[in-house]
Amino acid sequence: MNLTRLNERVICLIDMDCFYVQVEEIEQPEFRGKPCGVSQYNPYKGGGLIAVNYEARSFGVKRGMRGEEAKKLCPDFNIFYVREKRGKADLSKYREASLKIFEIILKHCDKVEKASIDEAYLDLTDLVMERFQNKSLTNVNFVDSFVYGSFSIDDSNNAEKNLKAWLDINQDLTHECSDVFLIIGACIVQEIRQDIKNTLGYHCSAGIAQNKTLAKLCAGLNKPNKQTILPANSVEELLQKIPINKIKNLGGKLGSILHEQLGLNTVGDLARQNLNDLVKYFGEKTGNWLNQISHGIDQEPVSSRSTAKSIGCSKNFRGKLVLNNRVKVEHWVRQLCEELEERLESDRKNNNRDPTLLVLHITNEAGTFSKSTSISPGKYTAHHFVTQVLDALNGYNKSKTKDDWYPAIYTLGISAAKFVEKGKNMPANSIEKFFNSKPIDKSSEIQPCTSNNIDADIEIVTEENSNDNSFSNENNLEIESKEVSSENSIKNSSNKMDIRCLLLKQKEKATKEDESDMDADNFEEEPIILIEEKNDKKEKKSSEKINSYFMKNSKEEPITDSYDDIDYVLCDKCNKKILSWEMPEHEDFHFAQMISREQSRENINSNNNVQNNAKKRIAENTPTKEDKSSKKTQSKNSKKLKTELSETLKSGTNSINNYFKKN
DNA sequence: CTTGGACATCTTG
DNA sequence: TCAAGATGT
Numbered sequence: 001m002n003l004t005r006l007n008e009r010v011i012c013l014i015d016m017d018c019f020y021v022q023v024e025e026i027e028q029p030e031f032r033g034k035p036c037g038v039s040q041y042n043p044y045k046g047g048g049l050i051a052v053n054y055e056a057r058s059f060g061v062k063r064g065m066r067g068e069e070a071k072k073l074c075p076d077f078n079i080f081y082v083r084e085k086r087g088k089a090d091l092s093k094y095r096e097a098s099l100k101i102f103e104i105i106l107k108h109c110d111k112v113e114k115a116s117i118d119e120a121y122l123d124l125t126d127l128v129m130e131r132f133q134n135k136s137l138t139n140v141n142f143v144d145s146f147v148y149g150s151f152s153i154d155d156s157n158n159a160e161k162n163l164k165a166w167l168d169i170n171q172d173l174t175h176e177c178s179d180v181f182l183i184i185g186a187c188i189v190q191e192i193r194q195d196i197k198n199t200l201g202y203h204c205s206a207g208i209a210q211n212k213t214l215a216k217l218c219a220g221l222n223k224p225n226k227q228t229i230l231p232a233n234s235v236e237e238l239l240q241k242i243p244i245n246k247i248k249n250l251g252g253k254l255g256s257i258l259h260e261q262l263g264l265n266t267v268g269d270l271a272r273q274n275l276n277d278l279v280k281y282f283g284e285k286t287g288n289w290l291n292q293i294s295h296g297i298d299q300e301p302v303s304s305r306s307t308a309k310s311i312g313c314s315k316n317f318r319g320k321l322v323l324n325n326r327v328k329v330e331h332w333v334r335q336l337c338e339e340l341e342e343r344l345e346s347d348r349k350n351n352n353r354d355p356t357l358l359v360l361h362i363t364n365e366a367g368t369f370s371k372s373t374s375i376s377p378g379k380y381t382a383h384h385f386v387t388q389v390l391d392a393l394n395g396y397n398k399s400k401t402k403d404d405w406y407p408a409i410y411t412l413g414i415s416a417a418k419f420v421e422k423g424k425n426m427p428a429n430s431i432e433k434f435f436n437s438k439p440i441d442k443s444s445e446i447q448p449c450t451s452n453n454i455d456a457d458i459e460i461v462t463e464e465n466s467n468d469n470s471f472s473n474e475n476n477l478e479i480e481s482k483e484v485s486s487e488n489s490i491k492n493s494s495n496k497m498d499i500r501c502l503l504l505k506q507k508e509k510a511t512k513e514d515e516s517d518m519d520a521d522n523f524e525e526e527p528i529i530l531i532e533e534k535n536d537k538k539e540k541k542s543s544e545k546i547n548s549y550f551m552k553n554s555k556e557e558p559i560t561d562s563y564d565d566i567d568y569v570l571c572d573k574c575n576k577k578i579l580s581w582e583m584p585e586h587e588d589f590h591f592a593q594m595i596s597r598e599q600s601r602e603n604i605n606s607n608n609n610v611q612n613n614a615k616k617r618i619a620e621n622t623p624t625k626e627d628k629s630s631k632k633t634q635s636k637n638s639k640k641l642k643t644e645l646s647e648t649l650k651s652g653t654n655s656i657n658n659y660f661k662k663n
Numbered sequence: 664c665t666t667g668g669a670c671a672t673c674t675t676g
Numbered sequence: 677t678c679a680a681g682a683t684g685t
Contacts, residue, residue, distance in 0.1 A: 064677080088679085118676095249674070251674065252673060252674045253673060253674080308681065308682090309681075310681060314680075315679080316678060318677095367671095368672090370670055371670080411679095413679080413680085415680085670685085673684085674680105674681090674683095675679100675681090676678100
């Protein structure tokens, strides 16, 4: 037995290149090799692009662009439209394609974690060790592989030479070292990718490294249709210059706190921070995680879970579409519940499980809230959901008149969760429920059946096993991993002192201002996170937005008999008054028309600019958080601190410097 | 001290 | 941006 096996893994991320586009291209091969994109909603604007193939990217077309914008950059740009149902995207075609791909992957490897509709993590350790120990090493014959790092002495810019140089160093594949394991892993990955390509026609990219975070990171280094190996010895070099937000889980708020408020640019900068400071700052868990990840350490296992923990749908209602009366609210509750029922039904078939929890989520001007109720056994129909949801929703309606709804709803979401095996959903509060409704834990699906499960009779075990090949309804879109720019200036100055000083200052300040109920020891343990008030931007623009909202309305919709104005929207396609909550369906109608025209090869590219106006971003009142200040669970002290600090920080351009200046 | 309910918030494509 | 989920408290 070799030591290496005990603490090293070979992990891979496989990521389909512009997945949705590939699905369409395979369906309609005549578009292969041409610049294409898949777009969603707002068909008359050319839609918002959710996937763009590489031919189109070379013209500068990007995800998120409008179809028409893309056409300007690339006149031959082809747009595929996602099917819509109830005013929302219907991704079933892509889910089915995804399933086929995963079936192939699973033929090669059983430790597969579905990370999204087009991404999978594989733990190849066992397979690699098997080949290593059997010495069943196929010839290393990489066709589209890269290695990260500089190994070629003479010409380090030549990727091919570089790879060859690295392979030469690790010529002896019987030599037990992590590079060899990665090479064997990369062979396996190449086989899998080739199988996918040969069987289904999809090309994909992959990263091979020692953990999930690194695999994901290096998968994005060379695309499309390429795979990248990250040797352990190159990790530091890579992280040194990689921007923090490229790391999985640091692409959002936490990442921007590190960047904007602490002035850290690269993972290397993060690695130079003092662990204690990170812990003080972000709490035990996050602080330690940041420290580990900054050194390329990530122990997260590849789980075999292949179904979602919750299934839900939601919709935003912007501008005049806000749900400000009961009719609209009930209409949309029904739509969402129907969709949910539909999706749960197929989930029930595929995954043999029932949800036990129904969750309502809303956003209005007072903030965002959620409320959950339990689902009674057997009551999985839209009808039941509607009743429950409306019941819960009423608690948020302060309107004094029976037809109106106040505060108007901006976002409505309904989801189902807490799945148990089919038929095991027991009436609430019954003791049987406690013993029988074992939540379905997909992470254990590979485990052999053991007898210590209270209710693991043979039948149930069989049912569980039958889940192995099913995949969840995930809606992630195609991954666009941007080229990692290496030109980031590496910040030289260590930031250790910054954090420490900041902490001291905070402490001082807090002690002064809130002496009575602040005790220093407790304070020490409380993580101090620089919360940039999430409403930053929103608050700024809200009043402006309201103005522009009214201006826009008066300009572009001067018509309509005034009394029912609120409920009607003027369709700028056909100039008819349409009930605002029926616009999506109405738009579908125009969309269908347009598509059929397009198919009959009429040129419709240039004729509907005017139509865009009505759909232009319309102002939306911003939720204020005031109402939430009474939350009982929040620590007064830390909240106060955070707010103070964030306000201080907000007010300056360079937050930390500014903080010190002010103090 | 552990677990679970009920929300709130974050991350991602 | 929006929608879907997962994670944190």
